[in-house]
Amino acid sequence: xxxxxxxxxxxxxxxxxxxxxxxxxxxxxxxxxxxxxxxxxxxxxxxxxxxxxxxxxxxxxxxxxxxxxxxxxxxxxxxxxxxxxxxxxxxxxxxxxxxxxxxxxxxxxxxxxxxxxxxxxxxxxxxxxxxxxxxxxxxxxxxxxxxxxxxxxxxxxxxxxxxxxxxxxxxxxxxxxxxxxxxxxxxxxxxxxxxxxxxxxxxxxxxxxxxxxxxxxxxxxxxxxxxxxxxxxxxxxxxxxxxxxxxxxxxxxxxxxxxxxxxxxxxxxxxxxxxxxxxxxxxxxxxxxxxxxxxxxxxxxxxxxxxxxxxxxxxxxxxxxxxxxxxxxxxxxxxxxxxxxxxxxxxxxxxxxxxxxxxxxxxxxxxxxxxxxxxxxxxxxxxxxxxxxxxxxxxxxxxxxxxxxxxxxxxxxxxxxxxxxxxxxxxxxxxxxxxxxxxxxxxxxxxxxxxxxxxxxxxxx
Numbered sequence: 240x241x242x243x244x245x246x247x248x249x250x251x252x253x254x255x256x257x258x259x260x261x262x263x264x265x266x267x268x269x270x271x272x273x274x275x276x277x278x279x280x281x282x283x284x285x286x287x288x289x290x291x292x293x294x295x296x297x298x299x300x301x302x303x304x305x306x307x308x309x310x311x312x313x314x315x316x317x318x319x320x321x322x323x324x325x326x327x328x329x330x331x332x333x334x335x336x337x338x339x340x341x342x343x344x345x346x347x348x349x350x351x352x353x354x355x356x357x358x359x360x361x362x363x364x365x366x367x368x369x370x371x372x373x374x375x376x377x378x379x380x381x382x383x384x385x386x387x388x389x390x391x392x393x394x395x396x397x398x399x400x401x402x403x404x405x406x407x408x409x410x411x412x413x414x415x416x417x418x419x420x421x422x423x424x425x426x427x428x429x430x431x432x433x434x435x436x437x438x439x440x441x442x443x444x445x446x447x448x449x450x451x452x453x454x455x456x457x458x459x460x461x462x463x464x465x466x467x468x469x470x471x472x473x474x475x476x477x478x479x480x481x482x483x484x485x486x487x488x489x490x491x492x493x494x495x496x497x498x499x500x501x502x503x504x505x506x507x508x509x510x511x512x513x514x515x516x517x518x519x520x521x522x523x524x525x526x527x528x529x530x531x532x533x534x535x536x537x538x539x540x541x542x543x544x545x546x547x548x549x550x551x552x553x554x555x556x557x558x559x560x561x562x563x564x565x566x567x568x569x570x571x572x573x574x575x576x577x578x579x580x581x582x583x584x585x586x587x588x589x590x591x592x593x594x595x596x597x598x599x600x601x602x603x604x605x606x607x608x609x610x611x612x613x614x615x616x617x618x619x620x621x622x623x624x625x626x627x628x629x630x631x632x633x634x635x636x637x638x639x640x641x642x643x644x645x646x647x648x649x650x651x652x653x654x655x656x657x658x659x660x661x662x663x664x665x666x667x668x669x670x671x672x673x674x675x676x677x678x679x680x681x682x683x684x685x686x687x688x689x690x691x692x693x694x695x696x697x698x699x700x
Contacts, residue, residue, distance in 0.1 A: 273395050278357050278369055281318075285371035285390040286355065288312050288320070292388055293376065302381030309333050318392055319368070322375075322385040323348040331382050341368070341391075350387050359394065367394035433461040437468055449476035496528040552594035552676065556700055559589040559598065559630055563621055566602035570610055578615040581606070584622035589630045590700040597673045598697075604666040605634040605693050612638035612691070629679075630699045635692040641685040649683045 291312070295305050313320050313333045319341060320333040327350040334340055342363040349356060349372040356372045370391040378385045436453055443451040452472060455465035503521040505511075567583045574581050591598075602621070609619045617637035624631055641649060650671040674681045679697040 274369075277392070277395050281369050281390070281392050282355065282357055282371050284316055284318065285373075288316070288318070288390060289371075289373040289388055292373075292379075296375070296377050296379045300380070302379065305379050305381075306333065318390045321348065321389040321391060322379075322382050323350055323387045323389060324384040325350055325386050330385050348387070348389060352387065360391065368392065369394055433457055433465060437461075437465055440465075440468060440472070444472055444475065449479055496532040499528040500525050500532070552597055554592050554594055554677075556590060556592055557595050557598075558587055559591050559593075559623055559632065559697065560585050560587045562595060562598045563602055563623060563632065566599055566606055567621055569603065570606040574610045574613075574619065577610065577613065579610060579613045580618045582618055582620045584620060585624070585632075589623050589625060589632075591630050591677075591697045592700050593677050593697065598677070601670050601673050601695065602632075602634070604670045605695075608666060608693075609634055609636035609638070609691075612636055614638065625699055628699055630697050632695045632697070633692055635690060637690045640687045640689050641683060641691050642687050643685075646683050646685060650681070 288309075292305070292309065295308060300308075309320050310333050312318070314336045317335050319335070319338075321341075322330045322332070324330055327346040327348040329341075329343055329348055332340060343360065344363065347360060349358065349360070349370060352372050352374065354373055358370060358372075360368050360370055362368065368391040370389050372390075373388045375386055375388055433455060436455070440451055440453050449472060452469045453465040454469065455462045457465065503524050506521050507518060511517075563585055564583060567581050571581055606619070606621065613619055613636045619637075620633075620635045622633050622635075650667050671681050674695055674697070677697055679695060681693065681695050683691060683693050685691040
């Protein structure tokens with residue numbers, strides 16, 4: 240038997256015997272301590288949830304949204320989330336995943352209590368629960384009589400409480416100290432130091448140093464934690480960069496029409512536009528730029544609603560051929576004005592489930608982009624076919640094409656392809672979100688000088 244094993248066995252025996260003797264004489268004290276500690280932890284965890292509930296109610300969320308948010312909290316924290324009426328009766332509850340619903344005697348739940356009141360309750364099965372209660376300033380939607388929010392956790396078992404008996408007894412730690420010095424030293428190097436690095440890195444990220452990385456070479460669990468933290472930091476940095484670019488893009492796109500409106504309105508005010516013709520021209524430009532500004536704002540709002548899932552769509556069974564034919568008829572005249580022909584290559588019977596107006600918006604955006612970028616005396620082909628469980632539609636032009644480096648970004652907000660091809664602003668970004676909302680996909684294919692093709696895939700019916 241090795242010395243290390245002997246030391247481990249001796250340490251274990253001393254600790255077990257010491258804690259066992261101490262626990263026999265201190266069971267009541269330990270239970271009180273465990274209860275108090277559990278109550279404090281409950282209060283610390285419940286307070287942020289109560290604040291979140293109040294914020295959601297003030298935000299007039301629906302019952303489904305409130306339940307979705309609170310169910311996630313219940314699953315993550317292991318807390319039962321209850322609502323009671325003015326008489327202490329249970330109105331609704333959310334339970335952690337895998338746990339049964341609770342039942343309580345009528346009028347037994349806390350009600351009419353001050354903010355953050357804590358205590359214990361017993362359910363119909365005789366199980367003890369600790370709770371933290373918060374009066375509601377306003378009842379949530381769908382639970383009209385709710386007056387109190389209650390967050391409850393099971394009371395710690397007596398056996399679990401006794402497991403922590405060593406904490407009130409410093410002498411038990413002194414007895415174990417000699418045998419644990421080496422172990423503590425090793426742990427401090429192999430565990431605590433890497434965790435300290437993760438903690439320090441989190442502080443740096445919180446202060447805005449998004450480029451900071453731990454770069455841990457440890458292959459153990461703590462090393463994996465550090466690697467996960469680095470991946471999270473990279474995603475946060477990328478999100479912040481996208482946010483800054485988005486703000487800059489919006490500012491740039493809105494600046495031009497605002498500058499025109501300001502300039503020509505100033506001309507009207509200071510009398511620079513003296514004759515009627517000049518005033519009419521200034522008024523037309525102001526009107527045109529205001530429409531342009533309104534269109535950009537509407538597109539931004541549509542894109543935001545689509546990405547957040549708040550855009551309402553009426554999904555019905557429809558023939559995609561009819562949608563494509565209508566778009567083709569709509570863009571026929573402006574294409575003819577540029578001496579560009581549009582050819583529709585599709586047959587009826589391309590059934591999909593979708594919103595007709597939104598799908599027409601998809602093909603309108605693609606055709607508008609194709610017409611703008613097609614030279615005179617060229618053609619645009621809009622085609623569709625059934626392929627397996629999908630309907631594949633495409634719009635192909637004979638314009639200048641798109642450089643391969645630009646293809647991955649053509650669907651980004653405000654992205655403009657450099658060179659001779661006209662930028663598309665928000666149109667393609669909205670197009671992609673509409674297609675994704677329909678459960679489909681979209682991609683751009685091109686090579687410089689050979690035209691551009693946009694391919695849409697939608698689930699067929």
